Structure formats: C-alpha cells, structure tokens
Amino acid sequence: MNCPKCSVALVNTYTPKGIVVDYCPTCQGIWFDKGELNYYSKSPAEFAKKLKNGLLSPHNSEKCCPRCNVNMNEGGLIKDELLIDQCPDCEGIWLDARELTQMQLAEIEINSLEPSNFFSRSYTASNAMEELTGNKTTARNPFAAVNNSGRNEKIAMPKLPNLLMYSISTMVILYGMLGVVMILLAELEVMPTDVAVLSTLIAIVVNFLVSPFIMDIFLRWFQSMEWVGPQNLPEPLRNFISDICHKENIPFPRIGIINDGTPNAFTYGHTPSNARVVITRGLMRKLNAEELNAVIGHELGHAVHWDILIMTMASMVPILLYYISKTLMEMKSNSKNEKNPLPLIGLIAYIMYIIAQYAVLFLSRTREYSADRYSAEATGNPNALTRALIKIAYGLASETQSAEETRKNRAGANALSALGIFDASSAKCLVATSAKTTSLTADFDEEISKENIIGAMQWDLWNPWAIYYELHSSHPLPAKRIDALAKTASAMDKTPYITFDKQKPECYWDDFLVDFVIKFLPLAGLLLGGGSSLYFGSIGNPLLLFGLGMLAQTLFSYPKNSFLDHSVASLLKYVKVSDVRPVPAVIKGKIIGKGIPGLIYSEDLVLQDNSGYIFLNYEQPLAIFNFFFGLKNDKYIGTNVTVTGWYRRAPVPYFEIYKMDAFDGTSTCYIYWYKLIFSLSVAAIGFYFVIAGI
Numbered sequence: 001m002n003c004p005k006c007s008v009a010l011v012n013t014y015t016p017k018g019i020v021v022d023y024c025p026t027c028q029g030i031w032f033d034k035g036e037l038n039y040y041s042k043s044p045a046e047f048a049k050k051l052k053n054g055l056l057s058p059h060n061s062e063k064c065c066p067r068c069n070v071n072m073n074e075g076g077l078i079k080d081e082l083l084i085d086q087c088p089d090c091e092g093i094w095l096d097a098r099e100l101t102q103m104q105l106a107e108i109e110i111n112s113l114e115p116s117n118f119f120s121r122s123y124t125a126s127n128a129m130e131e132l133t134g135n136k137t138t139a140r141n142p143f144a145a146v147n148n149s150g151r152n153e154k155i156a157m158p159k160l161p162n163l164l165m166y167s168i169s170t171m172v173i174l175y176g177m178l179g180v181v182m183i184l185l186a187e188l189e190v191m192p193t194d195v196a197v198l199s200t201l202i203a204i205v206v207n208f209l210v211s212p213f214i215m216d217i218f219l220r221w222f223q224s225m226e227w228v229g230p231q232n233l234p235e236p237l238r239n240f241i242s243d244i245c246h247k248e249n250i251p252f253p254r255i256g257i258i259n260d261g262t263p264n265a266f267t268y269g270h271t272p273s274n275a276r277v278v279i280t281r282g283l284m285r286k287l288n289a290e291e292l293n294a295v296i297g298h299e300l301g302h303a304v305h306w307d308i309l310i311m312t313m314a315s316m317v318p319i320l321l322y323y324i325s326k327t328l329m330e331m332k333s334n335s336k337n338e339k340n341p342l343p344l345i346g347l348i349a350y351i352m353y354i355i356a357q358y359a360v361l362f363l364s365r366t367r368e369y370s371a372d373r374y375s376a377e378a379t380g381n382p383n384a385l386t387r388a389l390i391k392i393a394y395g396l397a398s399e400t401q402s403a404e405e406t407r408k409n410r411a412g413a414n415a416l417s418a419l420g421i422f423d424a425s426s427a428k429c430l431v432a433t434s435a436k437t438t439s440l441t442a443d444f445d446e447e448i449s450k451e452n453i454i455g456a457m458q459w460d461l462w463n464p465w466a467i468y469y470e471l472h473s474s475h476p477l478p479a480k481r482i483d484a485l486a487k488t489a490s491a492m493d494k495t496p497y498i499t500f501d502k503q504k505p506e507c508y509w510d511d512f513l514v515d516f517v518i519k520f521l522p523l524a525g526l527l528l529g530g531g532s533s534l535y536f537g538s539i540g541n542p543l544l545l546f547g548l549g550m551l552a553q554t555l556f557s558y559p560k561n562s563f564l565d566h567s568v569a570s571l572l573k574y575v576k577v578s579d580v581r582p583v584p585a586v587i588k589g590k591i592i593g594k595g596i597p598g599l600i601y602s603e604d605l606v607l608q609d610n611s612g613y614i615f616l617n618y619e620q621p622l623a624i625f626n627f628f629f630g631l632k633n634d635k636y637i638g639t640n641v642t643v644t645g646w647y648r649r650a651p652v653p654y655f656e657i658y659k660m661d662a663f664d665g666t667s668t669c670y671i672y673w674y675k676l677i678f679s680l681s682v683a684a685i686g687f688y689f690v691i692a693g694i
Helices: 044-052 097-110 125-133 163-187 193-222 235-248 281-286 289-304 307-330 342-379 382-396 403-408 424-434 450-456 458-462 464-471 478-491 509-519 521-536 540-557 568-572 623-636 671-692
Strands: 011-014 020-023 030-032 056-064 071-077 079-086 093-095 225-228 254-258 265-268 276-280 583-594 605-609 612-617 640-649 653-662 665-668
Touching (some): 079 097, 163 307, 163 342, 193 225, 193 265, 193 276, 235 289, 265 289, 276 281, 276 289, 281 289, 281 382, 289 307, 289 342, 307 342, 342 382, 342 464, 450 458, 450 568, 458 464, 458 478, 464 509, 509 540, 521 540, 568 612, 568 653
Antiparallel strands (some): 030 093, 056 071, 583 605, 583 640, 605 612, 640 653, 653 665
C-alpha cells in the first residue's frame, strides 16, 4: 500500500504493544484499519461512540484509501478542529503525526481528565510517534533481517534436530513402554511371554506390509484416484522428480492424482524404493510450477528420510496400547478369591498410550521441519514452499471433519496423517489470517495479505496457548514453519517471503495462567467438592462448587460490555485472546459461504470484509436448533450482515455469534444465557443440599 499523502510505499512496523501498523517513513503518517485505533485509544469505548456517529462536516478528500484505492472523506474526528481522512468503504483511517497527537489530546478533553493523568511530559507530534512506535524516528521493523538494500544479511543455516537420534530415542521409549505392558501380561500369565512378543511383532509387520495396499484400494475405490506415468505429469514437475531420484538413487515414485479441487498432497508406502506420492487436481491448478515442485519436494523429503517406515512403526505403538488397555479394563479375573490386577494394568497401558501419542506427535513435528528443509534445498527457493503452504490452506480449510471427530479418531491415527503437507486445523488458521480480497477464486498471489499474516501469526509465536495446541498436532504451527523457512531463505541469501519479529513486547504467561485456571475451574470445583463430600457426606458440595466455577467461567468468557467496532484484520492482531478470553466486538461484512462448504446443515458461516475473512460460530443450547438454522442459512450467503459477539482463538481464529443483524431481522444465540442459568441452577441445588444436609 502507498501513503495517501506522499505516495511512497508504506512499511509494516511493530509497535511496543506488538501490533503491526502501516507506517510512512517519509511523513510519519500511519494507516489504521477499522478497529485498530482501539489498541491505542486511552478510552476505547468512549472513543468508539464518537467514531460511530461519523465524521463531523464530512467532505470529499483528495487522498485515496491505500487499501481500497477510492477517494476518502475528510471530516472532524471528536471535534471539528481535528480533521482526519476516512475511507467510506473499509472505514480505515489515515492519521499523520500531528493528527495523532490531536486525537489523543482530544480524548483527554472529552473525558474531562488532566493530561498529567496520561502523560508526564509535554506532548508533541514526535512524542506521539515515539509512544506509538517505540522510537523517536523509526519503529521496530518486522523485516529486521533485511538491510536497506533489500538484501538479506548473510547468516548461517539454522540447525535442525538430528533425525536419526530423535528417531532412535523415540522408538526406544515407545517400544520400551509396549514391552513393559507385555512383560506384565506375561508375568501374570495372561499370555505366554513368547506369545506376547510374537503377537506384537506380527501386528507391526502385518500393518507395515498390508497398509499401503489397503490405502491403494481405498484411494482408487472411494476417492477416484488414478495412477499416472511420468509422461502424464507437467514437464517441469517430471524433470524435478527425475533429478531428485537420480541424486538420491531411488526409483521414480508412483504418482497418484485425485480428481478433487481441494489442494492437498501426501505420501505413503514401505520404503523410498516404493513410495507413493498422491496429489490432487486442485493442487496442480492452484500452484505454479515452482510451488508445485516445492510441495512434491516436501513429500519426497519424507520418502528420502524413511519417514514412511519410521512413522508407521511409531504410530503402531499407541494403537496397540490403546486396544490392550481397553481389553484389560473389561477383563475379569479367573479367581473369585484374588483381586483382579488386569484393570490396573489396563490403566497403566492407557497412561502409556497417552504418553506414546505425544511422543509420536513430537516425532512427526520434527520430521516436518526436515521435510520442509529438504524441499527448500532441493528447489533452491524456500519462499516457494511458503507461498504453497498459504495457498493450500485455502483448500484444506474446507475439511469437513470437526475437532470433536478428530479427537474421537485419534486412537486410530496412523502414519498417513503425519505425512500430509498440512494440518487441516492449522490450515483454517492460516487461511483466516491471509485472506485479502473478496474473490476466493482469483490469483492467490493477489489475495495474500502479508500484513495480516505477520500480525495474526504473532499469536502462534507469543501466546502460551499456542504451545498447548501444538502439543496436540502432528504438524508445527504455521508461523513456526514459515519462520523456519524464512531463516533458511536468509541463509541461502534470499529475501524471506515473510519474516516475524520474535521480540515479545510483554510477557503473556500471567494471562495464560488466569485463562488456564478459568478453563478448568468447573472441573476443579467438581473434584474438590467430590473430595470434601467424602468427609462431610453431602452431595451438595460438588454441585455447589461446580456451579460456582461454571458461573465464574461464564462471566469471564462472555463479557457483555464494550462491543466495539472492529475489522477482521484488527481482531486477528490480538495476542491476548484464547477460547476463554475473548475480544467482544462488532464486525460488518458479507457472508461468503458456510463454515463447512457443501454441508447443507452446517450452521456456521464465513464472513468477509475488506481486510480478511473469519469463521462465524453459531451455537444454541440445543443442537437441534443449530441443525434447523443450518438448513435455512443459505439465504444469508452473498448478503451483508452486522455481527455482535466474541472473537476467540483455539488455535483457529473464530467469531462466536451473539447477535447477527441481516436483511430479515436479528438472529440471537442464547448459549450465554443458557450457561448463566444452568450454572446458577446447579449452584442453587447444591446450596440447598448442603443446607438440608443431604
């Protein structure tokens, strides 16, 4: 974007609060997307009321909106003397240094406060810019690795974990845990030792030998996959694969193409010698030749590193432990006089299953970084894979499997999920942060908003909740993969496509600890109350404490004051946000589709404004009402709406609907009131039981 005043390119700048703004290095003006001024306002609620009433005495301005390229309106903000420029379409605001100072001083006046309450010094334009950007002349630059000439400073190639060491260590831990369970079963004479060992080995070998052929049949019968020869591939891709195969001394892999528009790719097989690489028509259509090579390079990296074999062997352990634990917990002792030890061993096996799951996920994330590095070195262009990841995210964001379904199917996880190019939940996160235009079928290079990605991905790098969610994922968080590719690009003397400033403006662990307590407060109340009921004999204790915990959680998670106007881009830049700590907001835009494309009863929707798009979560106390809303919400697609609710992140950014105003009136979600009434009712019942001594 160009400066409306100087016509020079605006630069992305970090503020001390960790927010990315568009800054003119010449006139020191700043462009604020709708809602971004809330970050800097001393009284955001009062300021929002003034801004919502519109500019005072507006008239056409000669300046053009840097985002929409339309003439802006000039008028008074807060008072007539403070003239600013605002875009009539995206409602973004342009302020130069003098206007920023006047705006802050005007806020002090409308609140009838002395300037000393906010500032301890004489306030000038340079003071305002210093406070906003953290420097009297320049701000922290998110592209700090790039010098003034636009070339990267030469740095060493970042080191990756040793794959051999990590793989061996993980396998020793996994099969050690499985061996402990088998030894216990043999010692209790549930099964002979040789049978325990032999059955484990047979299960692993059979799974390894048979699973690729089962996958071949499944993909051909149920996903219309076709095997194609090298001659049927685009020439650049065919030559690229041939070069890698010649270099690694492996045969040309078997290539399968699925006739589906969703861009995706994955690999499976036994060894590098018989690897299968499967891609979709959507991938070939969405990516250019360089990006397609980068994705295939990533998949071939999995094959060259023997990830197919290693992840198959690793993923078998939690599967076996899960079914062993489930079987043992249901088994009864043969003797009526002896205590049955099998459920206890089953519990031990289940604990080991959980540990094994996290070990497999950790190993998978490690190997993803190595596959990314292999692709970057094979293509000589790490930025190609970065662009491909962002483009693929658009298609993967339409995956229909819900988070709950994913959790239910986790016990049956296998190597295939770990060897795909992208994790579906991460894809939703990346697509929400990178969208830029209203056309989802246009050239993706035109759609990607680097500013949105830089701002929104700070959550991945700074918020402790990101660590929690990454622990449960087979792939690293998008920002970490992109950051690793940026470092690789710098080491290869290339300008990174996107870079992040990792310097945290503040510590976020205090907010995380509060969020963590709030998230598990009802459960803690239930356990504490259950323990106390053993001594006091009242069943009211767990009910009372559970109800009070849920009440506190509801009041914390559903603040109903100060629903301020925001744009999607401004919401995505919030770092202090989670599924229990929301940002109350009002957003306006067009509904462009359902949350799950193609699912006729999907109650969730997707809203897009001029700065990006976000998933709208529609939730009622009873699921049947969600179903009925999903059947009829097609009528909103293509229409403009105003949505009031709460912006959350877990880790996918989403907006929980409280009220949605559309052409046919207002739709209201009552989940807040349900949780409030339910928690009060449970607490009241528990209190009655305690008083009555029941």
